[in-house]
Amino acid sequence: MKSQILEKKTLSWIGIIFITVIFLIFKENWGWSTKYPKEFIVPFADWINFSMEKFIDNFGWFFLKISWLLSWPIIAAQLLLHSIPWVVVMFLVTFTAYLSSGLRLALFTFSAIFYMVLIGYWEESMNTLALVLISVPMAIFIGFGLGVWGFFSKRAEKIIMPILDIFQTVPTFAYLLPILLLFGFGTVVGLIASVLYSFPPMVRNTILGLKRVPDHIIESAIMSGANSKQLFWQAMLPSCKKQILLGINQSTMAALSMVIIAAIIGGTADIGWEVLYYIRKAEVGQSLVVGLVIALMAIIIDRITSGFALQSDKDTKGPGFSKNSKKNYLSFAILGSTILFLLARFFVVLDDWPYDLSVWVASHINDLFETFVKAFRTEIKQLKNYTLFFIMLPTKIGLEQAVSPFTWGFPLEMIHKIFYFTSFSALSIWFLKNKKNDIFVFIILLMIFLYFGLTRMPWPPLLLIYSFFAWQIGGYKLALGTFLGLGFIVSVGMWPEAMISVYLCGIAVVFCFIVGTSIGVWAAHNSIVSAIIRPINDTLQTIPLFVILIPFVMLFKIGDFTALLAIIIYAIVPSIRYAEHGIRNLPSEVIDASKMMGSTKMQLLFLVKIPLALPVIMLGLNQTIMYGIAMLVIAALIGTNGLEQIVFIGLTDGNMGKGFIAGISMAIIAMIVDRITKTISERRSEALGLEIK
Amino acid sequence: MKNDLKFSEKIKLSCRNLWKVYGEDPDHYFLNNLHVKKDPAILSKKLSNQGHIVANADVSFNVHVGEIFVIMGLSGSGKSTIVRCLSRLIEPNAGEILLDGENLLEKSEKELIEIRRHKMGMVFQNFGLLPHLTVIENIAFPLKLQGLKEKERLNKAGRVIELVGLNGRENNFIMELSGGQQQRVGIARSLAVEPDVWFLDEPFSALDPLIRKQMQDEFLRIQSVQKKSVVFITHDFQEALRIADRMAIMRDGQIVQIGKPVDLILNPKDNYIKDFTKDVPWESVLQASDIIDKSKKISQTAEEVPFDMPVAKMLPLLSKKTIGVVVVDDDGKRLGMANAQSFVTALATAEN
Ligand SMILES: Nc1ncnc2c1ncn2[C@@H]1O[C@H](COP(=O)(O)OP(=O)(O)OP(=O)(O)O)[C@@H](O)[C@H]1O
Numbered sequence A: 001m002k003s004q005i006l007e008k009k010t011l012s013w014i015g016i017i018f019i020t021v022i023f024l025i026f027k028e029n030w031g032w033s034t035k036y037p038k039e040f041i042v043p044f045a046d047w048i049n050f051s052m053e054k055f056i057d058n059f060g061w062f063f064l065k066i067s068w069l070l071s072w073p074i075i076a077a078q079l080l081l082h083s084i085p086w087v088v089v090m091f092l093v094t095f096t097a098y099l100s101s102g103l104r105l106a107l108f109t110f111s112a113i114f115y116m117v118l119i120g121y122w123e124e125s126m127n128t129l130a131l132v133l134i135s136v137p138m139a140i141f142i143g144f145g146l147g148v149w150g151f152f153s154k155r156a157e158k159i160i161m162p163i164l165d166i167f168q169t170v171p172t173f174a175y176l177l178p179i180l181l182l183f184g185f186g187t188v189v190g191l192i193a194s195v196l197y198s199f200p201p202m203v204r205n206t207i208l209g210l211k212r213v214p215d216h217i218i219e220s221a222i223m224s225g226a227n228s229k230q231l232f233w234q235a236m237l238p239s240c241k242k243q244i245l246l247g248i249n250q251s252t253m254a255a256l257s258m259v260i261i262a263a264i265i266g267g268t269a270d271i272g273w274e275v276l277y278y279i280r281k282a283e284v285g286q287s288l289v290v291g292l293v294i295a296l297m298a299i300i301i302d303r304i305t306s307g308f309a310l311q312s313d314k315d316t317k318g319p320g321f322s323k324n325s326k327k328n329y330l331s332f333a334i335l336g337s338t339i340l341f342l343l344a345r346f347f348v349v350l351d352d353w354p355y356d357l358s359v360w361v362a363s364h365i366n367d368l369f370e371t372f373v374k375a376f377r378t379e380i381k382q383l384k385n386y387t388l389f390f391i392m393l394p395t396k397i398g399l400e401q402a403v404s405p406f407t408w409g410f411p412l413e414m415i416h417k418i419f420y421f422t423s424f425s426a427l428s429i430w431f432l433k434n435k436k437n438d439i440f441v442f443i444i445l446l447m448i449f450l451y452f453g454l455t456r457m458p459w460p461p462l463l464l465i466y467s468f469f470a471w472q473i474g475g476y477k478l479a480l481g482t483f484l485g486l487g488f489i490v491s492v493g494m495w496p497e498a499m500i501s502v503y504l505c506g507i508a509v510v511f512c513f514i515v516g517t518s519i520g521v522w523a524a525h526n527s528i529v530s531a532i533i534r535p536i537n538d539t540l541q542t543i544p545l546f547v548i549l550i551p552f553v554m555l556f557k558i559g560d561f562t563a564l565l566a567i568i569i570y571a572i573v574p575s576i577r578y579a580e581h582g583i584r585n586l587p588s589e590v591i592d593a594s595k596m597m598g599s600t601k602m603q604l605l606f607l608v609k610i611p612l613a614l615p616v617i618m619l620g621l622n623q624t625i626m627y628g629i630a631m632l633v634i635a636a637l638i639g640t641n642g643l644e645q646i647v648f649i650g651l652t653d654g655n656m657g658k659g660f661i662a663g664i665s666m667a668i669i670a671m672i673v674d675r676i677t678k679t680i681s682e683r684r685s686e687a688l689g690l691e692i693k
Numbered sequence B: 001m002k003n004d005l006k007f008s009e010k011i012k013l014s015c016r017n018l019w020k021v022y023g024e025d026p027d028h029y030f031l032n033n034l035h036v037k038k039d040p041a042i043l044s045k046k047l048s049n050q051g052h053i054v055a056n057a058d059v060s061f062n063v064h065v066g067e068i069f070v071i072m073g074l075s076g077s078g079k080s081t082i083v084r085c086l087s088r089l090i091e092p093n094a095g096e097i098l099l100d101g102e103n104l105l106e107k108s109e110k111e112l113i114e115i116r117r118h119k120m121g122m123v124f125q126n127f128g129l130l131p132h133l134t135v136i137e138n139i140a141f142p143l144k145l146q147g148l149k150e151k152e153r154l155n156k157a158g159r160v161i162e163l164v165g166l167n168g169r170e171n172n173f174i175m176e177l178s179g180g181q182q183q184r185v186g187i188a189r190s191l192a193v194e195p196d197v198w199f200l201d202e203p204f205s206a207l208d209p210l211i212r213k214q215m216q217d218e219f220l221r222i223q224s225v226q227k228k229s230v231v232f233i234t235h236d237f238q239e240a241l242r243i244a245d246r247m248a249i250m251r252d253g254q255i256v257q258i259g260k261p262v263d264l265i266l267n268p269k270d271n272y273i274k275d276f277t278k279d280v281p282w283e284s285v286l287q288a289s290d291i292i293d294k295s296k297k298i299s300q301t302a303e304e305v306p307f308d309m310p311v312a313k314m315l316p317l318l319s320k321k322t323i324g325v326v327v328v329d330d331d332g333k334r335l336g337m338a339n340a341q342s343f344v345t346a347l348a349t350a351e352n
């Protein structure tokens, strides 16, 4: 009888919990288990530094030559954009916006560009744009080439895909490190980093698009007598035009965000650098004003490129499709530019917006914020403190240390401890009795984690717990990968920092998943909510990451709490999106059938809709985690203490080895979590026999 | 009866002992033409027992010049696989395909492209039209591939567009057309290169019944002008009856029976065929020549009807004239007498 209640899995878990407890008891005696001994740290970082030095000694000249070569097109593009009067740029971009999505976007573009001119950051904006203009074609060229190659050769695809995964999970700052060392300071680093960061989406979309070309189109082209070249260029490529254009859209956005991030190494005189400069100087108003330029730029570029992609879908009558109208549009653009160019010769305002006509709103914003912060000082402080004391600290260092007269208002006495452990144990045993073995294990683990804190747990049992969990989800391969990956992090001595990253990101993810999914479910049932949420999500997903930081830094200064909020606001988007999408796209027969069986609204939601949409919701969790990690990296700017900070420091003081190892460690964590959540989702959808769209 | 053949004796396309097997490694079964010696049914069984999918097993038939040859069978019986082999969109494992007496399977990729550009046309169930091109550009697409000048190809495309009755829609995009219109474009495109052989793989299956009937009429009208050698795939027996000169019925990759529609109805080889023919509306399938009563003497005074008149149209005549009518062939030669009694007799033989 007993063996029936305690199946093998639960027994193993109990064993693991037992081991964990032993480690906790002997924590003090076994110092190595909490603090990995320095002597045993594998000096990967030194090796990397050493070999990099050697490499640069021998081949450095080569990369510097490339760097020199690449700086020319950038300079040329900058010169060109600077010599063109702003009205001409404005006219051309606005006209393109009109062709892409019509009047509304054109109006928006017009006002946004006028804003850029008005606040006096035209030149910096053009420097950023120049870099994007050079890097995007390169990224698209490389991405398209690799995509086509990957499509035609299975073997090539097998090589390309994992490389893309690595490029997209390694934190952005970690990219910059080797590039910085190889190519020296300056704009070229930004260019190369942005090309490397932005070609993967192009590859993926190219392969996906080509794969999705329907067989009947290919066959009919062959039967029309196409040779292989004609088949590719005249039949396949045009029929996946939309996917290719989406790839261009994603690549362009990635390029822009990397160009902005690359500003961190300085010497670029672009708009990203300006924002960073003001963030560091804590000049909130100004950083917001300039940050808005980046956001507007991103939105315009995104809407224009995605507009063209959507248009190709309709394929009909949209502007710019017939040959004749193309010619007309081109001549209109040339004519308009020429006239405006000549006009700008006579009216200097149109060329160079005068300094004293610029609008200086920054100080007003500063004032506004200050009054706001002053008015709500206690509330803001309370919010921050409560979150810190009752949520963040317990997770990080455990109740054992977090509870003190200063934080909770009373010291942790024996009686509290007894109460804590008995109530948790009672709860867990109740679940065990009801045969909810998984919840039983979960509660016991939670009890231990909460008491000792994630960063104060010895690493060997944690390694064991994570690996065993991975084993249950995805079998021995996933478990082995998890064990080796995490083992690597331990062996390079970065475990404590890794756990700090996990703690910060973890809290954010749990919050995002619960709240975001609820909002998503609500939006799925209420079209007004949906309509309000959508543009907010769109904007959050478009604007470059560190612009998101700005308002939070303004309100809460720097620190973990600010980082947490920034991560939450960014990472909540996919949770909302996927939940809404998952619920909205359920097969209607199932819903109708359940209604006919007389289920109430709540029953319908919790017994039918959510279980069925679970695979999609889990994908949302996966994306939330990925977004969280991406934002965490950027949050290093405002002083966190995890792996991301080591990457960041490595970048600023040129210690490539350490920063790079930290970057890889983050990528390892990201990949493990990615695999685990994806596997859960796949297993669920298989069990339900659903296909995820 | 030579005179009721609408097509010539000359063979245009010949398919001999064609095999197509999907799976791990079916090819070694066909080395040295081993299969020729074996019974195809046994080999087929053996292959599928080992986890292969036998899409075509030992398929043989001829298509004559100007003939509409219909291949008919349930879903998954291997019909599409045959036309794909005939057009070499896929490679058969074994067998021969002769086009104008030349083995198609020995052609190089280059020669094949030439053949497709000038001798073959194909219509697809899902149309296979290019969404980024207009109607006229789609039709002219094969001509463009051949490198024809714009003017010339638009000229030629204009001619076929008239043939399928799409005048006035030349500059529409594909997505702006209804399903029936889209398939007209597909038909026009396949005819633009003026092919000799015309493959149609369930061309009308995606259309609703009324449109389908219309399109069948349209197809017959076009064929009566163009006189192509046609391989027409369908899973709809009624459709097969309406258009076939001869037809083949397939099951599990094998051809069960080949013959004129009436032959299949009157002499079904087994129950499988009978199942198809069960619900056939006889009066529209049988024609005058099928209900001739050989024992009756030919009357000199009775009314004459052509041999290919559907029985449905004869019914009023048969009910009025008790002696019946005289059936004559194209040259006016008297073939025999038909009356109500002979009609009932024919029906009775057909029903069982
Ligand atoms: N690429 C392939 N790989 C494996 N099996 C295939 C492949 N293509 C077709 N088959 C199998 O071959 C058999 C014949 O398929 P085919 O498409 O010729 O049938 P069909 O008679 O055209 O059916 P339908 O009326 O549905 O079009 C089917 O069992 C099918 O599953």
Ligand SMILES: [Mg+2]
Pocket: B079, B080, B081, B202
């Ligand atoms: Mg088919």
